[in-house]
Amino acid sequence: MKKTKVLVGLASCGIAAGANKVYNKLKALQEADKLDIDLKITGCIGMCYREPLVEVIDETGSYLYGEIDEEKAVEIFDKHLKQGEIVKDYVVKSDLFESKDDSFWDGQVKIALRNCGVIDPENIVEYEEHDGYIAIKKILEGKISQEQVIKTVLDSGIRGRGGGGFPTGMKWRFAYNNKADTKYIICNADEGDPGAFMDRSLLEGDPHAVIEGLIIGSYAIDASEGVIYCRAEYPLAIKRLNIAIDQAREKGYLGKNIMGVKGFNFDLYVKEGAGAFVCGEETALMASIEGERGMPRKRPPFPAEAGLWGKPSNINNVETFANIPYILLNGAESFSKYGTEKSKGTKVFALTGKINHGGSVEVPMGITIRDIIFKLGGGITDGKKFKAVQLGGPSGGCIPEYLADTIVDYDSVNATGAIMGSGGMVVMDETTCMVDIARFFLDFTCKESCGKCTFCRVGTKRMLEILTRITQGEGQEGDIEKLEELAYQIKDNSLCGLGQTAPNPVLTTIKYFRHEYEAHIKDKKCPALNCKKLLTYTVNPDTCTGCTVCAKNCPTDAIDGARKEIHFIRQDACIQCGMCFSKCKFDAIILS
Amino acid sequence: MRVKRILQEKEAVIQSSVDLTLIDPLIEKYKNKKGNLIPILQGTQDVYGYLPKETFIKISEQTGLKLSEMYGVATFYTQFRLNPVGRYIVKVCHGTACHVQNATAISEAVEDALGIKDGETTEDRLFTLESVACLGCCSLAPVMMIGDETYAKLTGNKAVKIVKEIKIKESN
Numbered sequence: 001m002k003k004t005k006v007l008v009g010l011a012s013c014g015i016a017a018g019a020n021k022v023y024n025k026l027k028a029l030q031e032a033d034k035l036d037i038d039l040k041i042t043g044c045i046g047m048c049y050r051e052p053l054v055e056v057i058d059e060t061g062s063y064l065y066g067e068i069d070e071e072k073a074v075e076i077f078d079k080h081l082k083q084g085e086i087v088k089d090y091v092v093k094s095d096l097f098e099s100k101d102d103s104f105w106d107g108q109v110k111i112a113l114r115n116c117g118v119i120d121p122e123n124i125v126e127y128e129e130h131d132g133y134i135a136i137k138k139i140l141e142g143k144i145s146q147e148q149v150i151k152t153v154l155d156s157g158i159r160g161r162g163g164g165g166f167p168t169g170m171k172w173r174f175a176y177n178n179k180a181d182t183k184y185i186i187c188n189a190d191e192g193d194p195g196a197f198m199d200r201s202l203l204e205g206d207p208h209a210v211i212e213g214l215i216i217g218s219y220a221i222d223a224s225e226g227v228i229y230c231r232a233e234y235p236l237a238i239k240r241l242n243i244a245i246d247q248a249r250e251k252g253y254l255g256k257n258i259m260g261v262k263g264f265n266f267d268l269y270v271k272e273g274a275g276a277f278v279c280g281e282e283t284a285l286m287a288s289i290e291g292e293r294g295m296p297r298k299r300p301p302f303p304a305e306a307g308l309w310g311k312p313s314n315i316n317n318v319e320t321f322a323n324i325p326y327i328l329l330n331g332a333e334s335f336s337k338y339g340t341e342k343s344k345g346t347k348v349f350a351l352t353g354k355i356n357h358g359g360s361v362e363v364p365m366g367i368t369i370r371d372i373i374f375k376l377g378g379g380i381t382d383g384k385k386f387k388a389v390q391l392g393g394p395s396g397g398c399i400p401e402y403l404a405d406t407i408v409d410y411d412s413v414n415a416t417g418a419i420m421g422s423g424g425m426v427v428m429d430e431t432t433c434m435v436d437i438a439r440f441f442l443d444f445t446c447k448e449s450c451g452k453c454t455f456c457r458v459g460t461k462r463m464l465e466i467l468t469r470i471t472q473g474e475g476q477e478g479d480i481e482k483l484e485e486l487a488y489q490i491k492d493n494s495l496c497g498l499g500q501t502a503p504n505p506v507l508t509t510i511k512y513f514r515h516e517y518e519a520h521i522k523d524k525k526c527p528a529l530n531c532k533k534l535l536t537y538t539v540n541p542d543t544c545t546g547c548t549v550c551a552k553n554c555p556t557d558a559i560d561g562a563r564k565e566i567h568f569i570r571q572d573a574c575i576q577c578g579m580c581f582s583k584c585k586f587d588a589i590i591l592s
Numbered sequence: 593m594r595v596k597r598i599l600q601e602k603e604a605v606i607q608s609s610v611d612l613t614l615i616d617p618l619i620e621k622y623k624n625k626k627g628n629l630i631p632i633l634q635g636t637q638d639v640y641g642y643l644p645k646e647t648f649i650k651i652s653e654q655t656g657l658k659l660s661e662m663y664g665v666a667t668f669y670t671q672f673r674l675n676p677v678g679r680y681i682v683k684v685c686h687g688t689a690c691h692v693q694n695a696t697a698i699s700e701a702v703e704d705a706l707g708i709k710d711g712e713t714t715e716d717r718l719f720t721l722e723s724v725a726c727l728g729c730c731s732l733a734p735v736m737m738i739g740d741e742t743y744a745k746l747t748g749n750k751a752v753k754i755v756k757e758i759k760i761k762e763s764n
Contacts, residue, residue: 013744
C-alpha cells in the first residue's frame with residue numbers, strides 16, 4: 001500500500017494566508033500520533049483565492065482542501081488521515097467527484113507550471129522523478145547538435161514570455177552565431193509589473209525547471225556562465241533558487257564537465273536586484289549586473305553581439321526557460337499543437353483584481369479573455385459589472401468589456417492597444433475609475449523612469465500632473481489633447497521599452513473611455529464614484545437615524561443636526577474626506 | 593574646496609557612531625570582484641539597516657570605487673536607504689491589484705495611527721512606513737508586509753490593529 005501523501009502549498013501567497021501554521025499543526029499532529037504519512041511542502045497550487053491549500057492523495061484518489069486553518073487541519077487529520085473519512089465540505093477539487101470550483105481548472109493546460117503545486121521545490125529528487133533533467137540528459141547522451149536544439153526551440157514557435165514576444169529560437173541563433181571565448185546566458189526574473197506574480201510562482205514552485213532551461217540554453221549557445229537576475233522583493237524565490245542551484249551542482253548538472261561530458265562547463269548564480277523597474281529592460285539589467293545604475297544602453301550592438309561585460313549574451317524570461325525542458329523532451333510539436341498560428345503554446349496569467357477566482361492560471365493561446373475571466377475566473381466579485389481588464393502592467397493597456405472576446409495571442413492583443421505583457425491580468429469593475437488607473441500607472445512609470453531620456457523623464461511628469469489635476473476636479477478644456485500629444489512624443493523619443501510604452505495606459509483609456517475623461521473635466525464628476533474630490537456627499541433622510549456619529553467625526557464641522565433628527569451636510573464646508581461615509585452604520589450617506 | 597570637504601568628513605569618521613569594522617569581511621569578500629558595487633552596498637545595508645555616510649568613505653578607500661559612482665547607485669535603486677530606519681518596516685503594497693482594492697485607505701489609516709507620512713520613521717524608531725510597488729501577493733489584495741510576515745485581505749482597521757499589537761508587544 002502506498003503511503004498517503006499530504007501536500008501543503010507553501011508559496012508566498014499561501015504563507016501570507018497562514019499556510020505555515022497549517023503545516024506546523026499537521027506536522028505536530030503527525031509526530032504526536034506517529035502517523036505514517038508523507039507530509040510535504042509544495043509550491044503554488046494556483047488557487048490563490050482558496051489559500052491555504054492542503055492536498056491529500058491516498059489510495060482512493062486526490063482531494064484538495066481549500067481555506068484551511070489550524071482548526072480545520074485538525075479535523076482533516078482526525079477524520080481523513082486517521083480514519084479515511086473525507087471531509088467533503090472543505091474539498092475544492094477532487095478527481096472523484098465534481099465540485100463548484102471545477103471551472104477554474106477546465107481549459108487549463110499546464111506546461112510551464114507542470115510541477116508547481118505537485119513537487120517539493122526544495123528537493124531535487126522530486127524534480128528528477130517528474131522527468132527532471134531528462135531533457136538535458138537526452139541531448140548530451142544522444143549527442144544532439146546545438147543547431148538541432150535551436151531548431152527544435154524555433155519549431156516549437158515559443159516567443160518571449162516576458163512580454164516582448166520575440167521568437168526565442170531566433171534569439172538563441174543570434175547568440176550562437178556570434179563566436180567569442182566567453183558568452184553569458186541570463187534569466188530575467190526581475191518581475192517588476194505591479195499586479196503580476198507568474199514568475200514568483202514558478203521560481204517558488206519549480207526552480208529546477210528554470211535551471212534546466214538555462215543549462216539547455218547554455219549548451220545551445222555555448223555560454224559558460226549564467227545569471228538569474230531576481231528582484232529582492234522575492235526572498236522566498238531567491239532562497240529556493242539558491243537551494244536548487246546547490247543541489248544541481250552537487251549532482252553534477254552544473255559545474256565542470258556536466259554529466260560527464262568533457263568540456264561542457266556551465267555554472268550560474270543568483271543576482272539580487274535592488275528595486276528598479278527599468279532593470280526589466282535587458283540592457284539596463286546588464287548594467288545593473290555590472291554594478292552600475294540600471295540605465296538602458298543604445299542598441300545596436302544588441303546583447304547577442306555585445307552584452308554583459310561586452311560579451312555575447314542571451315536573455316530570456318523565467319517562464320520561457322521553464323518551458324524549454326518540456327519542449328526538448330517532448331518535441332516541438334508537443335508545444336506548438338496549442339495556440340494560434342503566430343502564438344504557439346500556453347501562457348501563464350496572474351488573475352487578480354475584482355474577480356472571484358484570483359490565482360495563477362496557464363491557458364493555451366487562442367482562448368478568449370472573456371473565457372479566462374468568466375469561466376476560469378468565476379466572474380466579477382459581488383456581482384458587479386465587468387468594465388475592463390488591464391493587460392501588460394505599466395506598459396500595457398485597458399481592454400474594455402466590449403472587446404473581451406479578443407483572443408489571447410500577441411498580435412490580437414497588440415491590435416487593441418494593450419500588450420500581452422508578462423501575464424498580469426487585473427480585472428476592473430464599474431467602481432474602478434479609468435482616469436485614476438491611468439494616473440496610477442503614470443505615477444509608477446514617472447517614479448521608475450531612469451532619467452536618461454528627456455521625453456520620458458519630463459514628459460511622464462507632465463502627463464502625471466495633468467492626470468492628477470483631472471482626478472482632483474481641476475481638469476481643463478484641451479487636457480485630453482495635450483495628453484495625447486505628450487504621449488506620442490514620449491513614445492517616439494525614448495530609448496527603451498519603458499518610455500516607449502509608458503503612455504499606453506493613458507492612450508488606451510482615452511481611446512475606450514474618453515467619456516470618463518470628459519465627465520471629469522467638463523462635468524466635474526467621476527462616473528465610477530472613485531475620485532474623492534469629485535464626489536458630493538448627502539444624507540439620505542429615509543435611513544438617517546440622527547445618531548450624530550457623522551457630525552462628531554466631521555473634521556470641518558460641515559454636518560448639522562441634533563440627536564434623533566435628520567442630519568444635513570453643508571456643501572460649502574465639506575472637503576470630501578469621506579469620513580462620514582465610512583463612519584455611518586446605517587448607509588445613510590449617499591455619494592453622487 | 594571639494595577636496596577639503598571630503599577631508600573634513602574623513603576626520604569625522606574617527607568619532608563615527610557606527611562600528612566600521614563590521615563591514616571588513618564584506619569588503620574582503622568583494623574587493624577585487626567585478627560588478628561588486630551593488631552587492632557591497634546591499635551587504636552594508638544588511639549590517640546597519642541603512643547606508644551610513646562613513647561607510648561610503650571607508651569602502652571607497654579600500655576598494656577604489658569612486659564615491660560619486662557609489663552615491664549614484666545608492667540613490668538610483670529604491671532598496672538603498674541613506675537614513676536610519678525603524679525596527680519594523682511597514683511596507684504597504686501599492687501594486688495594481690492592491691490599488692483597485694483601495695490600498696490608499698490602508699496607507700492613510702496607518703499614517704494616522706503612527707502619526708507619520710510615507711517614507712518617514714516614528715520618533716521612537718519603532719516603525720518606518722513605506723509604500724512599495726508590488727509584493728506579488730495580488731490575489732490576497734490589499735496586503736502589507738512587516739518584517740518577513742505578509743498580512744492579507746486588509747482593511748484600514750485591520751492594518752491599524754496589527755501595527756498597534758506590535759507596539760504593545762514592544763512596550764512590554
